Amino acid sequence: MTIHSLPARTDAPARTEPDKPARRGGRRLLRERAGRTHHAGPLAYVLLAVMAILSIFPLYWTMVAASTDNTRVSQTPPPFLPGPNLFSNLARAWDEAAMGKAMINSTIVAGVIALSTVFFATLAGFAFAKLRFKGRNILLMLVIGTMMVPPQLGVVPLFMMMSELGWSQELPAVIFPTLVSAVGVFFMRQYLSEALPDELVEAGRVDGAHSLRIFWSIVLPVARPAMAVLFMITFVHAWNDFFWPFVVLDMTNPTVPVALTQLSAGYVRDQSLIMAGALLGTLPLLAMFVVFGRQIVSGIMAGAVKG
DSSP, rough: OOOOOOOOOOOSSOOOOOOHHHHHHHHHHHHHHHOOOOOOOHHHHHHHHHHHHHHHHHHHHHHHHTSSSHHHSSSEEEOOOOOOHHHHHHHHHHHHHHHHHHHHHHOOOOOOOHHHHHHHHHHHHHHHHHHHTTTHHHHHHHHHHHHHSGGGGGGHHHHHHHHTOOTTTHHHHHHHHGSSSSHHHHHHHHHHHHOHHHHHHHHHTTTTOHHHIIIIIHHHHHHHHHHHHHHHHHHHHHOOOOOHHHOOOOOSSSOOHHHHHTOOOOSSOOOOHHHHHHHHHHHHHHHHHHHHHHHHHHHHHHHHHHH
């Protein structure tokens, strides 16, 4: 018996093997493009230069106004080059506004508030991000809801509370109401949700570590970049805060923003003296950013790569 093979169907789609060498070459090309350094064009440099000038100009104008006299500042057009009175105006502002004591107070207030906010916000952010407990979402919504309440609504009862505690005109009255912030809790919760893998937490549980041990040994190293950013933002905000310190403190125990109001007292305001005081109050922040700015930026980039 002769068996004839059936003719192949011509209407069926032909099966083609994938081109494995071409596919491997495409992946290699993608990896090379991903690791390649991308150079910005001329337009990007122009935009960056314009933004840098606009950001630096207020500080430059403060220095120019602080280095002249009140008559020259009020002229039209105003001066755009520094004058010869910078150091004399700085000395006057330092003496008349008691800037030495004000800077010490602001350093204590801003430092304590920043450290406590970073610690408590990281602890609460870890709990909301990685721990499972009843009412977690409700508590998180309550924390976020406090951000919608204007702080001016609580000034009167808060001032009465500080008076009952005997903290009126004292630094604890400024520190304790702001030991932690809802913004910081939400910020750390969002960061840890992405940057902290669940596997690390589970590995700590398997090794027998409790929650505080996991927080100290695992969470804090992972959260270090976000903690540095939160510390910087909180410190600057606490240093520049004016409303509540102005309400609860007086000129005998001021922070820097409260002390600057002393320079604007009088019938005729000396603008050059006020600018000199503002420049004195800004210098510590500039010094801190110059010292720690590189570490903060490198920490942000390291956290972005790990996340």
